[in-house]
Amino acid sequence: MEDPSQSEGTRHWRSRALWLRIPLLALVTVLGLVIAPPVAVLPWALVLALAASVSFLVQPRHRLALLGRFAEVTVVLLASWSTPEPGWVLPYLMAPMAAAALTANLGPQRIQKWPIESILLSVFAAAVLGAQVPYIIPALRDEYLVAAASALAFAFVAALVASWLGHVHLSRSEDAERPYEEAAALLTQLRVVARQLPGSTLDPGGIASEIVDSVAEVEAVDRVAVLAASSGRRMVVLAEHSPERADWETSPQMNTMMADAWAGQKPQTGQLPLSRSSSGAVSSMVYPLVAEGRTVALVALESDEPAAVTPVLIPQIDDATRGAGLRLETALLFEEVRSMATTEERQRLAREIHDGIAQELAMLGYGIDNAMSDLPEGASEASSQLEELRSEVTRLVTELRFSLFELRSNVDRKGGLTSAIADYARAVGSSAGLRVHLSLDEGGARLPAGTEAELLRIAQEAVTNARKHARAQNLWVTCEVDPPYARIEVTDDGQGLGGDAPEGRYGLAIMSERAERIRGSLEIRPREPHGTTVAVVLNASARPGTGNADAGAEIP
Known part of the structure; x- marks a missing residue:
């Protein structure tokens, strides 16, 4: 059975070695039939085909394949010695010699400087020729030895060329695959480390x-x-x-x-x-x-x-x-790799949503519009139901647009965290009919990129909760960034904590997980006379007089 670890390039060279025998066998058979009687050529051609068939049936580096190549050399020399016209079968020596060189790079030591097996085949062929000398007719001895030696030398040169081609091909293949192998090894190690070490360690x-x-x-x-x-x-x-x-x-x-x-x-x-x-x-x-x-x-x-x-x-x-x-x-x-992977995944999800369910919902809305236009007069009940369905589809499309905008929003390394939060709050407020009040304070220093990304997601979730669940009219967003201290606060004048839907509570839990990841504290507290304040504070001890001064209920 063939080693499954062999590459496509290795199989390519094995195929070359395998099919090299077919044209050479056909060539020497036709040549023999032209210059010698069929009865002297066909039996040896059949025996040579049987010896060569071993390489068709077993893996090239198997012992049987090795013995088969030695058998091919033996059959060629015996056929050339025992027939009246010895030169007809000698060109076939290139087949086992070149095949041995091509398949030399399939084993565990894949890159070999010299075709060792081809050298052994040459030595073996020379020994067989030496053993044949006493039994050759003196009149044909010189002609036969010259022809056999020339064919053997030509076959050995072909083996050297085949070995060089295989070496070059496999070297290029391994050079191309090596960066991927190293990357796979590093990513595997990273996965193991990420699973074994607690989050705070990284x-x-x-x-x-x-x-x-x-x-x-x-x-x-x-x-x-x-x-x-x-x-x-x-x-x-x-x-x-x-x-x-x-x-x-x-x-x-x-x-x-x-x-x-x-x-x-x-x-x-x-x-x-x-x-x-x-x-x-x-x-x-x-x-x-x-x-x-x-x-x-x-x-x-x-x-x-x-x-x-x-x-x-x-x-x-x-x-x-x-x-x-x-x-x-x-x-x-680790933080950089995780940030890159998270950003790429968010972009991928945004593309899939836009190209998938968003397009399908839009088509569904068009279908409802067509159905409403085709209703007969007097079908008021059906028209009312379709209008309700059309309103729901419109709401879903709007929510998807907000989700896409949130997924694609990132902190610009030039604009900063406060700019990203302000842009998001303005866009959501404009689309949802909220009056947004901004208080921004950010100096020239920056927080780590991973920390800024988490704070942006927390602010986005807080704004989304106010838009979807609080039924608010005003939104106050405060951003104060003075590394390593930061405070993000989102306040609405909605229905307060008691009216939060389960989805809103789930969003608060997600915000708590994000705050914990960056070693910050998340607080929620009611706003008088009504509404909710969500605040995340990072490194409160670095800012005397703030941070834990606000009393509130901490989200578990």
Whole structure:
């Protein structure tokens, strides 16, 4: 049975080796019938066909196939020796020799520099020729040996060419398949890791918080932050520790210590402030987190004492961040892969909905319109039912349009989170007849891309609940982003929590899961005199006086 692991290219070369025998066998048979009596040619042609048929019936690397090729060489030499015209069958030597070279790359050692089996066949043929010499008529001996040696040499050259072609073909095939094999291996490992490790282990924010907490224990350090690279020219603050809110510099181009630490992968110390909110003289350090020779993130340290942060602290920072670079890089890569996969899946779902059920519902609406136009006069009851059905189809089409818009909405790396939320709220409010009131506050620093995506989805779900279930007339959307702190609040003047449909409760549960994924807190509370407020707060401790100040019912 053929090895199922063989590629299509391998089967191609096996087919070449297999069908090479058919034209050569036909050629030597016709040549023999022309120059010799049929009774001397046909029996040997039949025996040669039987020897060659072994390769038709078994796998090319099987032992029987190997013996069959040696049998073919033996039959060719015996036929040429025992017939009056010896040259008729000698061209067939190319078939077993070239076939051996072509099939040499089908085994476990697929790429062979030399056709070993073809060399062995040549040695075997030479030995058989040597054994035939004493039995050849002296008058024909020289002519026969020259013809046999020439045919054998030509067959060996053909084997070398066949081996080279097979080597080139399989090398190109493996080169083309190697990136896919490596990608498959990496994705398989990623799947195993994703299944075995808990979610917090691959959370960049959680790992960054651990780093910050460890470094903050170093004596004389007042403020610490972990900053990672983003898709833009600015960095993102993953976590921080500070008695008061620190406005960290997120542009390495504006801070020589950060730029030197990132490029040189060496800690940098000095009196240059790392946060814009620093007042007075400070001492600071930028410590790079490196994994496998790559800079992953920067740990920014500040002290209000001018001489407190010095190179003497570097060994302590080394101990506090040991192994953190690799763990953080793994989490960031996992977050990026998950974000890319999620975005692609949302786009795919949007395309399928648009091309599938949305088109079918539209056709259904047209069909109802045609049915209403064909109703006879006086069929008021049927007309009323069709109008109700048409209204329901229109409502479903509208909901699908909102869903498509939500699926296709993403945070633009240039516009920012608040811009994406504002655009979505305006579009939904305009379509649903809601008056939207926006309060936006976002600085130049950005949150990690995965965090921004989750906050956008939470805001979208809150706006959708207000539109579908609250029966509201006004919508207040507040976005405050000051990394690592963020607060998104959506308030409506609808019927309140008591009127929420089961679908609305399900949406609140989804929002809670998203908030937990980014280590945020989700709260809901009633709005006076009526309505609901949904708020998600990220890193509330980084913003004194806010965050947990609002009392509300936490969603489980």
